Amino acid sequence: MLKNFILVTLRNLRRNTLYSIINISGLSIGIACSVLILLWVQDETSFDRFIPKVDKIHQVWVNANYDNSIQSWNSVPLPTYMEMKGAHAKIANSVVTGWGGTRLIAREDNRIMKRGYFASEEFLEVFEFPMVKGDRSTVMDDPSSIVISEELADALFKDEDPIGKFLKVDDSSTLQVTGIFKDVPENSTFQFDYLIPWKHREATQQWVRDNTNNWGNYSFQVYVELNGEGDELEVEESVKDMLMEKGQDDIERSFFLHPMTRWRLHSNFENGVEAGGQHEYVTLFTAIAMFILVIACINFMNLATARSEKRAREVGIRKSLGSKRSQLIFQFYGESIVISIISYLIAILFVLALLPSYNNLVDKSLIVDFQSSQFWIFSLMIILITGIVSGSYPSLYLSSFNPIKTLKGKVSVGKNANLPRKILVVFQVGVAVVLIVGTIVIVKQIDLAKSRDLGYNQEGLITVPGTAETLENYDVIKQELIRKGAILNMTRSNSDVTSVNSNNFLSWPGKPESQRVMFVTIVANYDYAETVGSEMLMGRDFSKEFATDTAAIIVNQAALDIMELENPIGTQLDLWGQNRTLVGVIDNILMGSPYEQVRPMFMILDDWGYGSMTLRMPATNNVQANLSQIQEVFEQYNPAYPFEYRFADVDFERKYTTINLTRNLATIFAFLTIFITGLGLFGLASYMAEQRIKEIGIRKVLGASVTNLIRLISIDFAKLVMIGFVIFSPLAYFGLDQYLGRYTIRTSIDWWIFALTGVVALAFALLVVINQARRAALANPARSLRSE
Structure with a gap:
């Protein structure tokens, strides 16, 4: 019996080439996407699990x-x-x-x-x-x-x-x-x-x-x-x-x-409790993987039920020959599992081919471990889940046909399957809408962060790590580089301009006794503001002309806003129990997260903590020549260490790593979701046009134009797209509003995003459907009405 079931399955696949290609392609792409995402998820959730005492x-x-x-x-x-x-x-x-x-x-x-x-x-x-x-x-x-x-x-x-x-x-x-x-x-x-x-x-x-x-x-x-x-x-x-x-x-x-x-997954805290973290991205992409797989399964269900009229006589004959409904259910489940196995094998080939590029995208070294028992268990689960989910509705639906009616040709299967198919298409379209809207909003959020005023000029700014020798020879190195024209200026500090390494409390006149504010602390050297390209809003920068600057302090605008000092320059501020004179107010420099407000900051001039040197190179088309000169000087005064440097703009770009990954993956998988949905709509439109071929022939004979016939077939799909859009748009808005809630600096979720998404979804669906509708409308009615 099993051999017979397999032969029937392969025969059906061969006889229905278009149906087979659409089903297998959709499932293969869906499974491949899910496997790639779940490889990333598995890696994220496996952090530190190799340590024997991890639970202790x-x-x-x-x-x-x-x-x-x-x-x-x-x-x-x-x-x-x-x-x-x-x-x-x-x-x-x-x-x-x-x-x-x-x-x-x-x-x-x-x-x-x-x-x-x-x-x-x-x-x-x-x-x-x-x-x-x-x-x-x-x-x-x-x-x-x-x-x-x-x-x-x-x-x-x-x-x-x-x-x-x-x-x-x-x-x-x-x-x-x-x-x-x-x-x-x-x-x-x-x-x-x-x-x-x-x-x-x-x-x-x-x-x-x-x-x-x-x-x-x-x-x-x-x-x-x-x-x-x-x-x-x-x-x-x-x-x-x-x-x-x-x-x-x-x-x-x-x-x-x-x-x-x-x-790894729960590293963020708000008001003393866990809030957010990498686990949110793991949850998000796990959900995307499941949705993509479900959409691929929906294609299978829709196409299987849409072509149920062709299987009706087969069901009738099998039942008349003594087949029980349970045997028919087993037959159709078996067919879907065979298709699932074929799709999974093709999907794994896709995964192996795409894995190098995918690793570059997610910055990992993921592999498909064929020697792992977990891989084979996972594979079996994917095949069974996909096969059972895909074949569940077709199996139960087809096996329910009355054999007498099906053999007499009196079963109108299309009508009975219409509502479930519509619901599934609405779900497919809805998921695509959510992904499209989500991708647009994430891109807007990134663009908002990147358009913020940084408070300094990144162009030509590099950071060189400090060593004992470079710090000892700092003044000599600086003068030599300026003399050569390799740099315009240079400074040193306890952290580079794109990060925060120290925080401290600070007191000022008029501060309420109960108020405690944590300030970003920069231990800086002379020429800091000029080197990084930040503006002194009041007063001055540290200068060698003032011997008292070792007891001076500079604050940023955010700190001044909190202090509310009317005449800040010359004010005595209390730091670590000692008074320091406020000599300048520097513009807000965005050192922390680009999605958070600039924190209050103060700068002091001291002889500790100089772990980073910042160099400003002149504007030039030959950056490499400047770097070669800088390297030559550093190797002269710091011969023990290889010359290393980092561009400030590249360091700052790393702050977008996680959200860039979210954007890139969401964009790719949104496109693939739309593609899989399009495959399903294409196949469904083909079978629906085939089912209505006699109706179309009669309408043509009675004078209906091609345009009217195309509209007749397309209008049903347009309605489903709009229903999916209307139902899932509020869900997309709510989910994205929750997602953006983690950011102090957040973009707006504008109405035009949903309008654009609706137009794109409708245009795409009609583009897929109209082609099939046009072919049916142009067909010769004499052929379709020959038996009437």
């Missing part, structure tokens, strides 16, 4: 109540690390790390810039990154040790055994290799190629030693390992007031534990 590890975060809301951050005081060890019996261990950074790792003449962390000796014991050589419990005990990745070991030592060999870090510290760990997977929150013991940082950096018992400096990251799952609430309750107990009581502060399982 938490990061210590802070909730601080100020400025009429609760602000959350993951930087804590250094003594938190040791205090956590004895804070509760259910805390098994604690770890402290820095923020990670790129450093020069050298062995003889082989020099490589790699990213790594300072971390306490418990790091590898808690996170259990797989080791290739060395005991994770002891490899970081020695302050002069270093643990490196397989990739770094291969780059520096080739076929030699690195264990016991020495490496030079930042051309200053000589460290001995005590262990090698496997290369960190891309789906890890931590990305590093080396680990240096925290004890080494304490021994070599005075500021770290000074903060060993300082509860007021929030510059470190601390993690805790709990004894078991479900202990976090009890532990959190016991440690939440630790900051207040240690004297940090100027505002209400508390610790809370953020589980490692939620780091």
Whole structure:
């Protein structure tokens, strides 16, 4: 029987070529889209899951109540690390790390810039990154040790055994290799190629030693390992007031534990609770994948029921020969599953062909792992779900035909299937409308952000990371580059112009006692405003002509708006218990998110924290020549390090990475959704025109024009498109309004977006349908009426 069912299925596919091509093409594209999206979703949801203790590890975060809301951050005081060890019996261990950074790792003449962390000796014991050589419990005990990745070991030592060999870090510290760990997977929150013991940082950096018992400096990251799952609430309750107990009581502060399982997808907090994050994009694209697959299945249902008249006699004969309805249902389900298998195989070929381009688009290294049991389980699920969903309505509908009526030709199957088909077409059109509107709104949101006044000039602005030698020779490098004409100006600061590295409280005359405002903090050098191309709205920039500028301060317009100072220049502001004279007001510089208001900021002139140098190149058509001159000077005064630079505009563009990905994927999959819907409409229009061929013939004989006949056939589809548009437009508006609600700076959802979408949807549907209607209207009525 099974062989007979398969033969009948293949025979039907062969005899109905157009139907087969439309069904298989639609399902293949739908499945391919879904697989590509779900590969991305699977990667996002797999972050850190390879770590054995992932369910027991938490990061210590802070909730601080100020400025009429609760602000959350993951930087804590250094003594938190040791205090956590004895804070509760259910805390098994604690770890402290820095923020990670790129450093020069050298062995003889082989020099490589790699990213790594300072971390306490418990790091590898808690996170259990797989080791290739060395005991994770002891490899970081020695302050002069270093643990490196397989990739770094291969780059520096080739076929030699690195264990016991020495490496030079930042051309200053000589460290001995005590262990090698496997290369960190891309789906890890931590990305590093080396680990240096925290004890080494304490021994070599005075500021770290000074903060060993300082509860007021929030510059470190601390993690805790709990004894078991479900202990976090009890532990959190016991440690939440630790900051207040240690004297940090100027505002209400508390610790809370953020589980490692939620780091990737739930990293945003608003007013002290999780709000938004990457999980919203995972949910969004999972929904898109499901909708695309459902739309492809709808095509199958519509076409199968539309051509049910051709299968009616087959059903009648089978029933008259003794076939039960359950056997017919099995037959039609079997046909849909066979089509699903064929479609899935073609879809996988599509996926393999498109995967390199798709990886470039999503900036990942996704693969189809044919050796994974999960892949085959997933494949089986997709095939069964697609086959069962696609074949459900046709199977139940066709198997219900009365054999006597079907053999007499008295069953009007088209009429019975009309309403369900209309509902499914409305759903297809509605999903397409939502995707089109969503894509337009996301593009508008990006354009709004990119049109904002940045407060500085990105053109020709580059950032060069600072080292001990470049900072020591800073003045010489600056003058040499200006003399050569390679730059117009240069400054240095604790962060580049596109990011924020430090925040602090500041007091001013007239500030209400209860008001606490967090200011972005820029430790800058001379010529900052001129170099970045920002305007001084009042007063002046820091200048060597004023020896008192070490006690001066500059604020931005956003800060001045909060302070409400009538005559700001010369005002004494209180910073860290010391007075600083306000000497200038700089224009608002957009350093943070392009979708948020510019935060209040102050700048000070000091001799710490200069980790970044900003250079302004002259306007020229030969940028490479300027960069070559800059490289030559830096290599002269900083020979140990390879010359590295970043363009400010490229750095700023990275802020749009997530929403650009959303836009690109939504655009692509909206187009494919429309294409799949168009395939379905094309096939459905073909069969409906075929079913009405005699009606069209009679109308032509009675004098109906071709235009009237085309309108007659097309009007039904136009109505369905408009119904889908009317029903789903409010849903699109509501969903997008919720989506945009996360942004302080947000675009409007204008009426013309829906008007344009409606016109496009209607025009596309009519373009697909009219061609089939025209062919039916031009057919010779004598042929269609021959049997009448």
